[in-house]
Amino acid sequence: MNGFRHRAAIDLRLLGEGQRSWVMAGIMAIMLFLTVLAGALGLGVARSASGIDRQLAGQLTVQLVEPDAAVRDARAAALVAAIARVPGVTRVRAADRAELAALLKPWLGDVGLDPELPLPVLIDVTAARDVTGAVTAAARRIAPQAQVDGSARWLAPVRGLLATLGWLAIGLVLVIAAATAGVALLVARAGLDTHRDTIDVLHMLGSTDLQVARLLQRRIARDTLLGGAIGTLAALALVALFQTRLALTGSEVLGGATLLAIDWTLLVLLPIGFALLATVATRLTVLHTLGRKL
Amino acid sequence: MANIVHFENVGLRYGTGPETLTDVSFTLAEGGFYFLTGPSGAGKTSLLKLLYLAQRPTRGVVRLFGEDAGALPRVRLPGLRRRIGVVFQDFRLLPQLSAYDNVALPLRVAGMRESEIEAPVMEMLAWVGLSARVTARPPTLSGGEQQRIAIARAVIARPEILVADEPTGNVDPEMADRLLHLFSALNRLGTTIVVATHDLHVIGRIPQAHLMRVEKGRLVDPTGLLRHPPGAA
Ligand SMILES: Nc1ncnc2c1ncn2[C@@H]1O[C@H](COP(=O)(O)OP(=O)(O)OP(=O)(O)O)[C@@H](O)[C@H]1O
Ligand SMILES: [Mg+2]
Numbered sequence: 001m002n003g004f005r006h007r008a009a010i011d012l013r014l015l016g017e018g019q020r021s022w023v024m025a026g027i028m029a030i031m032l033f034l035t036v037l038a039g040a041l042g043l044g045v046a047r048s049a050s051g052i053d054r055q056l057a058g059q060l061t062v063q064l065v066e067p068d069a070a071v072r073d074a075r076a077a078a079l080v081a082a083i084a085r086v087p088g089v090t091r092v093r094a095a096d097r098a099e100l101a102a103l104l105k106p107w108l109g110d111v112g113l114d115p116e117l118p119l120p121v122l123i124d125v126t127a128a129r130d131v132t133g134a135v136t137a138a139a140r141r142i143a144p145q146a147q148v149d150g151s152a153r154w155l156a157p158v159r160g161l162l163a164t165l166g167w168l169a170i171g172l173v174l175v176i177a178a179a180t181a182g183v184a185l186l187v188a189r190a191g192l193d194t195h196r197d198t199i200d201v202l203h204m205l206g207s208t209d210l211q212v213a214r215l216l217q218r219r220i221a222r223d224t225l226l227g228g229a230i231g232t233l234a235a236l237a238l239v240a241l242f243q244t245r246l247a248l249t250g251s252e253v254l255g256g257a258t259l260l261a262i263d264w265t266l267l268v269l270l271p272i273g274f275a276l277l278a279t280v281a282t283r284l285t286v287l288h289t290l291g292r293k294l
Numbered sequence: 295m296a297n298i299v300h301f302e303n304v305g306l307r308y309g310t311g312p313e314t315l316t317d318v319s320f321t322l323a324e325g326g327f328y329f330l331t332g333p334s335g336a337g338k339t340s341l342l343k344l345l346y347l348a349q350r351p352t353r354g355v356v357r358l359f360g361e362d363a364g365a366l367p368r369v370r371l372p373g374l375r376r377r378i379g380v381v382f383q384d385f386r387l388l389p390q391l392s393a394y395d396n397v398a399l400p401l402r403v404a405g406m407r408e409s410e411i412e413a414p415v416m417e418m419l420a421w422v423g424l425s426a427r428v429t430a431r432p433p434t435l436s437g438g439e440q441q442r443i444a445i446a447r448a449v450i451a452r453p454e455i456l457v458a459d460e461p462t463g464n465v466d467p468e469m470a471d472r473l474l475h476l477f478s479a480l481n482r483l484g485t486t487i488v489v490a491t492h493d494l495h496v497i498g499r500i501p502q503a504h505l506m507r508v509e510k511g512r513l514v515d516p517t518g519l520l521r522h523p524p525g526a527a
């Protein structure tokens with residue numbers, strides 16, 4: 001191990017010890033800053049979307065309009081009992097008159113509810129999975145005119161927007177990854193040029209192209225990791241700030257965007273992935289360029 | 295003795311210029327000691343470049359260790375180059391490395407472990423009289439000191455062929471003698487030696503050496519002895 005470390009030290013000295021490529025490190029800091037932000041956006045969006053999906057699947061409202069109060073109350077009780085027996089349903093609850101009045105208040109004003117006003121039956125159903133079909137069937141058997149709505153149906157356009165945002169984030173990460181590979185390619189070519197004399201001598205002493213590639217790879221990996229770490233830290237700080245602000249909104253949709261431990265881990269792995277990418281791009285560039293020489 | 299190098303009607307042209315080497319044919323026997331002489335610009339360095347695989351012939355055949363150097367795929371070159379030690383006319387030491395690291399380079403390239411490297415490198419530096427300059431970088435060394443580092447680097451990995459281009463050009467006669475002594479010691483151990491030089495004094499020091507002369511890109515070989523050495527296979 002000590003021998004290896006010593007060899008790595010020699011390798012770095014071969015290309016000039018102090019000549020750390022700040023350009024590469026700087027560019028990588030920016031790249032990783034953007035990538036981690038895009039990645040966090042993508043992951044947050046995915047979290048939020050899956051939260052909505054769970055709600056879309058598990059929240060139903062059964063509505064029944066029945067002018068006759070006695071019939072209405074009987075049917076309501078029957079519906080609640082029938083729906084409760086549907087497998088997967090965890091909670092069934094009919095809204096009482098006071099709740100309905102509260103719901104209607106914005107439309108009817110403070111005049112209070114006329115006791116004679118026929119109100120619809122509203123039954124909230126919560127389920128562990130998508131039970132729309134089974135609940136609809138159960139409700140229709142009791143009251144053919146019953147209407148079953150996904151109560152979170154209004155979330156569907158939001159869900160669509162989130163999906164678009166998710167694709168956008170994935171696209172951004174891919175574009176930045178491609179740009180990173182491109183930068184690595186340019187830096188590798190410049191490195192071959194700058195160190196041409198050294199590389200010529202190494203070849204004359206019997207170095208293989210792979211050995212030469214490894215010299216440049218090591219250097220680029222080191223600069224990429226350094227710059228990438230800085231960019232990633234900055235981006236993570238920003239993401240953490242956003243996360244606390246999201247939590248403060250108390251919004252269910254926005255709050256659903258809270259990142260989990262696995263998400264943070266993925267974000268931290270991004271600079272390592274990018275360093276690997278830059279290393280591979282360097283290796284291919286060097287082997288390709290040298291392969292065309294004598 | 296087997297032939298280690300064989301040139302057959304070799305021509306070399308740089309770019310689109312005139313031929314620098316024309317119809318060069320000769321055979322080197324394994325374990326031989328050869329001097330290559332000729333006026334400046336005659337093509338000595340060019341001939342050596344073909345020998346140490348820095349150039350491929352424009353035409354003709356160069357055979358090294360029985361392999362056709364002109365047709366060898368790139369991946370095979372490092373293996374052959376490791377069997378050849380070179381003292382470049384302009385040294386080509388790496389200025390960013392210490393004398394020690396320059397001399398150790400061929401061993402590191404060959405993948406030797408650090409623990410196996412130190413003793414031979416120190417021994418080699420002692421041999422060329424530079425034990426005191428182990429950590430010095432080439433730009434801080436005199437021309438003669440740099441030349442000795444270049445020679446140490448060329449021989450450290452025990453090459454089968456040692457190619458030296460004006461290896462005594464920058465050293466005093468005493469050091470020249472010492473270096474020639476090193477070369478002939480290596481030669482006795484079986485290394486084939488090819489030395490390009492103008493220095494008659496140097497040539498006179500190795501009586502058993504063969505002489506090759508290049509003039510205007512052609513090998514002067516009136517008797518055909520270089521082309522068909524006696525006893526060659
Ligand atoms: N890389 C090159 N490109 C173009 N021409 C070259 C190149 N190297 C050498 N030449 C030309 O080839 C000819 C022979 O040069 P070479 O270096 O082989 O001579 P030399 O015998 O080694 O001379 P010297 O004794 O001065 O070292 C010269 O005319 C030189 O200008
Ligand atoms: Mg020359």
